[in-house]
Amino acid sequence: MANLKLCHFRFMKKTHLILILLLPMQWLGLSFIKNYPSWIETNYSQKLYPLLFNIYRFFFNKIPFSIGDLFYGFIIIYILKEIIVMFKRKKIKWLTVIRNVLSILSLILLIFNINWGLNYYRIPLHNKLNYNINYDEAQLEKTFDFLVIASNKLHKKLSNVDSVAVRISYSKDIIAQKIEDEFNFDLYELKPNPYLKNSLWGTLLSYMGYAGYLNPFTLESQANSKIPKLNYMITSAHEMAHQLGIASESEANFIAFYNCINHSDPFIQYSGYTFALRYCYSDLYNVNPEKAKAKIQALKSGILNNLLEISQFWKRYSNPYEPIIKKGYDSYLKANGQSQGIKSYNDMVSLVIAYLEKESLQLIKID
Numbered sequence: 001m002a003n004l005k006l007c008h009f010r011f012m013k014k015t016h017l018i019l020i021l022l023l024p025m026q027w028l029g030l031s032f033i034k035n036y037p038s039w040i041e042t043n044y045s046q047k048l049y050p051l052l053f054n055i056y057r058f059f060f061n062k063i064p065f066s067i068g069d070l071f072y073g074f075i076i077i078y079i080l081k082e083i084i085v086m087f088k089r090k091k092i093k094w095l096t097v098i099r100n101v102l103s104i105l106s107l108i109l110l111i112f113n114i115n116w117g118l119n120y121y122r123i124p125l126h127n128k129l130n131y132n133i134n135y136d137e138a139q140l141e142k143t144f145d146f147l148v149i150a151s152n153k154l155h156k157k158l159s160n161v162d163s164v165a166v167r168i169s170y171s172k173d174i175i176a177q178k179i180e181d182e183f184n185f186d187l188y189e190l191k192p193n194p195y196l197k198n199s200l201w202g203t204l205l206s207y208m209g210y211a212g213y214l215n216p217f218t219l220e221s222q223a224n225s226k227i228p229k230l231n232y233m234i235t236s237a238h239e240m241a242h243q244l245g246i247a248s249e250s251e252a253n254f255i256a257f258y259n260c261i262n263h264s265d266p267f268i269q270y271s272g273y274t275f276a277l278r279y280c281y282s283d284l285y286n287v288n289p290e291k292a293k294a295k296i297q298a299l300k301s302g303i304l305n306n307l308l309e310i311s312q313f314w315k316r317y318s319n320p321y322e323p324i325i326k327k328g329y330d331s332y333l334k335a336n337g338q339s340q341g342i343k344s345y346n347d348m349v350s351l352v353i354a355y356l357e358k359e360s361l362q363l364i365k366i367d
Helices: 002-033 037-060 067-088 094-115 117-121 137-158 172-182 201-208 229-244 249-261 266-287 289-298 301-316 320-337 343-360
Strands: 197-198 212-214 221-223
Touching: 002 094, 037 117, 037 201, 067 289, 094 117, 137 266, 137 289, 137 301, 172 197, 172 229, 172 249, 172 266, 197 229, 212 229, 221 229, 229 266, 249 266, 249 301, 249 320, 266 289, 266 301, 266 343
Parallel strands: 197 221
Antiparallel strands: 212 221
């Protein structure tokens, strides 16, 4: 028994040493490989990642609840337990604590980058689609006008009264299934077949200010089931876009917009157009507030009521800790190559403008 304990001790000591040595090696390797997006695109994003995703999908797709949420819950409980045990000891072995923390950090980073993280450094979507993402105020206005017209037409189809918000009768489970059934991005071949789960921590996500997330360790896309249905539709498509290996938030937003407006269900189309409308209004307001306020007057008040419902939902969950959490996520995005951080979500506007201009705004038809 003593020999067994000694062997276990030596094995763990060697494992800790290897993981700690891997930390600087991972940093150097990542610093090198991220300069070769073509290699990442061809060998990781188009070959290895789809293989990994399909393996995870095979094991987790049929499980009705989120394994990733349980994993995070277990990790939090484990960390809290270890902290309590550490401070109960008469003498804290700080070298052991630092060794354990560095080892765990190294292991997490290794799994994260192999599973998902390298997708942050693939070729930008606008390059693959040959989109010009530079636009001027006139182009922004033209796109905004189109989105107002499209949203108004769909609102008229879905609501009898201009001032009444659109009401979606079917459940969020049906919404998720509808988006999953028709999810595609035929502008560019992306192989994985995405799926969605409702997060077990909906209330917590609401207080954190998140509508959903992709778990990079189980590759499950999660939606916050507490959010309004209109918000839920676009969030579902956004998180599924991440499962395609699209790491950029602006690109995931664009693919969500593309899927929703091209969906056969008019309610989902409505969610896509009003989603892009919000972002375009924000951009136009930043450039020309008076023009933005004048143009928004053309929007039916029922649409504004729908958007107000989403805004009021998030206000109910506002708290002093949310900005701190968002600041942490902003730093995470910047550390993974998205220089604009949370603001990168707004970069979707350039992709929407480029897409609608390339398709001459005529390919999108609303009956």
